[in-house]
Amino acid sequence: MVAIAAFSSSGRDKPAHNPRLGLFVYILASAAVIGGFLFGYDTSVVSAAMLYMPDAPGLKPMDTVWQEVLVSISPGMAAVGSLMSGTSSDYIGRRKVILGASAIFTVGALVCAASVNKIMLLIGRILLGIAIGFASMIVPVYLGETAPTHVRGMLVSAFALMISFGQVVANVTGGAFSYIDPYNVGWRLMFAFAAVPSLIQFVCFIFLPETPRWLYENGYETETREVLEKVYNGDKEWVEYEMAEIIAFNEDQQKENERSQQSGPVIWRILKTPHVLKACFIGSMLQAFQQLAGINTILYYTADIIRSSGISNNHTTIWISVALSVCNFIGPFIPMSLIERVGRRIIFLFSCGLVVLSLIFIGVAFLLVNHDSAATFPGSQYGGNFNSSYPDAKGCMAYTNCDFCVTTDACGFCHDANTKQGYCLPASSDNPEVFSSTGSCTSANGSIPNNFKWEKYYCDTRFTILPIIACGVYLLTFSSGFTSLPWVLNSEFYPMWARSTCVSISTTSNWVFNLIIALTYLSLTQVIGKYGAFWLYAGLTVIAFVFILFLVPETKGYSIEEVEMLFMNKKQRREAETRRRETVTEVRSRMNSTVSFGGQHVHKY
Ligand SMILES: O[C@H]1[C@H](O)[C@@H](O)[C@H](O)[C@@H](O)[C@H]1O
Numbered sequence: 001m002v003a004i005a006a007f008s009s010s011g012r013d014k015p016a017h018n019p020r021l022g023l024f025v026y027i028l029a030s031a032a033v034i035g036g037f038l039f040g041y042d043t044s045v046v047s048a049a050m051l052y053m054p055d056a057p058g059l060k061p062m063d064t065v066w067q068e069v070l071v072s073i074s075p076g077m078a079a080v081g082s083l084m085s086g087t088s089s090d091y092i093g094r095r096k097v098i099l100g101a102s103a104i105f106t107v108g109a110l111v112c113a114a115s116v117n118k119i120m121l122l123i124g125r126i127l128l129g130i131a132i133g134f135a136s137m138i139v140p141v142y143l144g145e146t147a148p149t150h151v152r153g154m155l156v157s158a159f160a161l162m163i164s165f166g167q168v169v170a171n172v173t174g175g176a177f178s179y180i181d182p183y184n185v186g187w188r189l190m191f192a193f194a195a196v197p198s199l200i201q202f203v204c205f206i207f208l209p210e211t212p213r214w215l216y217e218n219g220y221e222t223e224t225r226e227v228l229e230k231v232y233n234g235d236k237e238w239v240e241y242e243m244a245e246i247i248a249f250n251e252d253q254q255k256e257n258e259r260s261q262q263s264g265p266v267i268w269r270i271l272k273t274p275h276v277l278k279a280c281f282i283g284s285m286l287q288a289f290q291q292l293a294g295i296n297t298i299l300y301y302t303a304d305i306i307r308s309s310g311i312s313n314n315h316t317t318i319w320i321s322v323a324l325s326v327c328n329f330i331g332p333f334i335p336m337s338l339i340e341r342v343g344r345r346i347i348f349l350f351s352c353g354l355v356v357l358s359l360i361f362i363g364v365a366f367l368l369v370n371h372d373s374a375a376t377f378p379g380s381q382y383g384g385n386f387n388s389s390y391p392d393a394k395g396c397m398a399y400t401n402c403d404f405c406v407t408t409d410a411c412g413f414c415h416d417a418n419t420k421q422g423y424c425l426p427a428s429s430d431n432p433e434v435f436s437s438t439g440s441c442t443s444a445n446g447s448i449p450n451n452f453k454w455e456k457y458y459c460d461t462r463f464t465i466l467p468i469i470a471c472g473v474y475l476l477t478f479s480s481g482f483t484s485l486p487w488v489l490n491s492e493f494y495p496m497w498a499r500s501t502c503v504s505i506s507t508t509s510n511w512v513f514n515l516i517i518a519l520t521y522l523s524l525t526q527v528i529g530k531y532g533a534f535w536l537y538a539g540l541t542v543i544a545f546v547f548i549l550f551l552v553p554e555t556k557g558y559s560i561e562e563v564e565m566l567f568m569n570k571k572q573r574r575e576a577e578t579r580r581r582e583t584v585t586e587v588r589s590r591m592n593s594t595v596s597f598g599g600q601h602v603h604k605y
Pocket residue numbers: 043160163164167290295296299482483484510514
């Protein structure tokens with residue numbers, strides 16, 4: 001870990017008092033964090049909608065490939081969207097990208113809601129994906145560049161809090177709309193609902209300003225000052241200080257570019273600037289680790305975990321999901337309220353350590369369920385009514401207990417209601433939740449003969465409820481730091497010229513790992529069991545802990561222009577400081593001789 005004394009770019013002393021926040025900052029932050037809400041809402045609502053869409057008129061038949069495509073196309077397109085948003089936000093500005101994201105989101109939500117067939121739904125999901133990709137990259141940048149230093153971490157944490165809030169609301173609306181003709185109307189309302197906040201964000205951003213840093217960088221000095229006046233609530237001392245910081249930093253960068261004859265695409269410059277490359281690597285790894293801790297496995301498969309504890313009613317499943325997502329929503333209040341007092345590192349390390357413990361707990365819970373679940377009969381006892389030539393019959397028969405059996409989509413457990421011991425059989429293709437396709441749980445005159453019972457998802461054990469409790473604990477610990485910190489740190493790590501490109505790279509890393517984890521979870525559970533999967537995530541999170549401990553600097557209290565220095569080695573820092581001092585002297589003399597800085601910068605915005 002590195003630590004530097006706060007170094008002001010302009011050489012001015014930071015005002016001794018904190019600026020008083022005015023209504024403007026609250027309006028601006030509230031409108032921006034709607035982007036987080038849309039991100040959370042969209043990633044979660046699809047699970048509730050998916051309970052009904054496969055049987056909805058116009059959409060059925062919907063096989064599992066279609067279902068998987070419709071669910072994962074949004075995170076996939078979000079990865080593309082976040083990658084594209086870096087360059088566009090440099091060219092057209094942060095504000096216009098937010099406007100674009102909310103407009104695309106509104107259209108995407110309405111297209112999904114009005115879908116008359118699968119293709120139309122797919123187009124809607126693609127639009128939603130692109131929009132949340134844009135929003136997830138640009139909102140933290142927008143807040144980071146606009147917020148006063150002393151509340152920057154808190155405001156970007158509010159963005160992460162809103163992701164979790166969006167997920168809770170998605171579950172609640174999913175539950176509520178599932179009572180309104182869910183196959184025809186309910187699932188449409190679930191999508192349409194999101195068009196309202198996105199429209200509100202769009203309207204707000206017609207009136208909200210561009211970030212002061214982008215404005216100055218692009219030659220709008222008067223407008224920069226106007227925005228700072230509003231952000232700092234007319235506090236002259238702070239406005240002058242921030243203005244001087246932005247100017248000095250900007251000039252310093254220009255000088256540095258001239259000196260090193262840097263030109264060409266930003267990505268090329270990043271590759272040739274070791275400390276920025278290092279920051280970008282660390283930022284991207286933090287986003288990857290966030291996903292490798294398995295958060296979205298828990299969120300996407302909540303319904304399966306609940307079902308495997310014996311709850312078969314869709315409504316009850318949705319309401320328990322709501323309770324779990326509330327655990328995910330409570331946690332982010334901790335970083336939001338403490339981040340500016342105790343700093344980023346402590347909160348991050350604390351949450352990361354607790355996540356390791358709760359992942360181990362989830363693994364133990366699944367292991368106990370597995371060990372306590374009833375054994376299957378040996379193959380020789382499968383009996384005359386079992387035909388091993390049925391699809392999946394041999395594969396299912398190979399499982400040794402109920403838990404292994406029901407974890408596999410194609411199989412279910414047919415057991416003697418008294419002894420609990422049973423057969424692992426392939427599920428019927430017409431009615432998988434009710435019958436097996438062959439063996440003792442096939443339908444005979446519409447019901448299962450003898451004393452047998454068919455369970456597609458559930459094993460009766462003494463520990464069946466434990467995984468749900470463990471998931472609740474995990475969500476609380478994860479959301480008390482891991483949810484927010486990768487977003488906060490990435491909004492602070494980079495110098496202006498590299499910020500949007502690096503944030504877009506790290507955000508893409510978040511989405512790509514999100515997709516990898518979601519797509520591999522089921523196969524992973526087949527190979528190493530559910531407990532194995534969570535212990536693997538625990539192992540990866542231990543690596544994350546060590547990574548944070550040794551490589552992530554504390555950014556609390558540094559202005560966004562200063563943070564870059566934390567990634568430099570001693571020599572680079574000395575050079576940068578000398579260069580900045582020279583710039584400071586120039587800027588100071590100009591500040592003493594002129595009222596406005598850099599008169600050539602006055603442009604119409
Ligand atoms: O920070 C967020 C948050 O933790 C969400 O719950 C999760 O779905 C996202 O993938 C993550 O980036």
